[in-house]
Amino acid sequence: MQALVYTFIALAAAGVGATAYFGLTFTPAEAVLAAVVFGCVCVVLMERTLRQRAENRLERAIEDLSRLLATDAQAGAVLGQRINAMADINADNRLEGVEADISVLGTVIRQVAEAVAEIEERVTKPQPAGRDRMIAATPQPPAPVREPEPVIPLETLRQALSEQRLIYHIQPVVTLPQRRPQGYDLVPRLMLEEGDLADSVDFMPRRGGHDVLRQIEGVGLVEAINICRRARSSGQPIKLYIPLSRASLGDSASSEQLLASLEANRVIAEGLIFAISETEWFSLNTGERAIADAMAKKGAGFSILNVRSLRVDVAELAAQNVRSLRVDAARFIDAPESFTDFHAADIAGYVARSEVMLIATGIANERQIIELLEDGFVLVQGPHIAAPGPVRPDLVVEPPRPVRPQLRRAEV
Structure with a gap:
């Protein structure tokens, strides 16, 4: 495309030189100089236009890159927050708590089963009193303990x-x-x-x-x-x-x-x-x-x-x-x-x-x-x-x- 434009500039410069020589009665040297000056001015204007277009494209590209970098920074910040949130989660303690709750639930179920079995056994045959390591279903409140009086007045x-x-x-x-x-x-x-x-x-x-x-x-x-x-x-x-x-x-x-x-x-x-x-x-x-x-x-x-x-x-x-x-x-x-x-x-x-x-x-x-x-x-x-x-x-x-x-x- 630029070659075609420069071709047209050369033809226009030749036309200006011919017009100056034949129409304005310039000497051959003056006509050639006029053609060269016209061609240089056109080339300078053309280069200036092309440079402005290139600078505009470069600015737009930089703006697009800045927007992409800002988007990446936001995504990185969100990812960092999620990583920090995951790091703050103490999974071990939570798992230990769940395991303890499951253990307590299993113990309660076992207690209920043993209490039912004990009741059934007592219905059929009374059992002698003895120490049982299983906690009673209906515990009695602790009796108040009287502290002994001091022997020293x-x-x-x-x-x-x-x-x-x-x-x-x-x-x-x-x-x-x-x-x-x-x-x-x-x-x-x-x-x-x-x-x-x-x-x-x-x-x-x-x-x-x-x-x-x-x-x-x-x-x-x-x-x-x-x-x-x-x-x-x-x-x-x-x-x-x-x-x-x-x-x-x-x-x-x-x-x-x-x-x-x-x-x-x-x-x-x-x-x-x-x-x-x-x-x-x-x-x-x-x-x-x-x-x-x-x-x-x-x-x-x-x-x-x-x-x-x-x-x-x-x-x-x-x-x-x-x-x-x-x-x-x-x-x-x-x-x-x-x-x-x-x-x-x-x-x-x-x-x-x-x-x-x-x-x-x-x-x-x-x-x-x-x-x-x-x-x-x-x-x-x-x-x-x-x-x-x-x-x-x-x-x-x-x-x-x-x-x-x-x-x-x-x-x-």
Whole structure:
């Protein structure tokens, strides 16, 4: 096409030269020059037109390429969002939850079948009473447990505290089957005038004496912080279970001091777990619950003692930073139906789904450990495991001094 255009330009230039020579009486040189100038002007105009067209086509191509790149970028962003969404999906946990639900459903079906078979057998022939590892279909509510009264009077306890005869020992909570320490209970003990040691059941006030309780728990918190700091500095951080009661949570000065201590020791707050009885935990009022929530926000956890029933909302307890529930080992083994409607071997796994652990306390013999292992328990504590003992600098429990099994009022 361009060759044809240049041919026409050459013919037009020749025509202009001939017209100038013949029509305008130009000399041959002038006519040739006019023809050349005309041809050059036409060629320049033609090249300019072609260049503009090429530049326009190039701009349109660049615009099309930019639109394609923008579309690809949007597609890449959408793909990245989908990949991130897939990466955030924790399929393992969801599958574990589904498997646990299926396991619980299978257990319930098995329980129903066994209950029907048991009813049919009882209709035909009565069975002798005995321990059944299957949970009863209609469990009885737990009977209230009366705590024994302390044998040491409150005034004697006040005098002992003023003389700084209160000491703290530790008792390990171990994992099964390795029996490695998972944490330590901070156990208050009282040094008597004769040199013997009195356990907490012998002197802790049951009714009244809230100021004494606050003093004992305050000393325990200071002792726990010192132990945790020393353990962290030695490169072996530990968990300590610290006694706590409503006497401290309900007192403004004690609760403020408690929160201030946790705030000043946020580094070790994860290792501080406050042990409170089931009765007091579920009877906290609004103000005391607010203090407990503030403690949880600062990193501290809770362990509920003397749990009589596991028919509770475990997820709600986990949201309140409850990390463990303690049940009496002998009672759970002898009467599991008093704790839960689940099969005894399934309750530990069900509770652990909410990251709450079951701790069996009061282990007295090896047979209890074997049965608890069959039921899925991994944390135990008791005199058969280890007795309370003093803390050495390397955090090893020393053998405790002999303690008389029971104190008489005449000896106090």
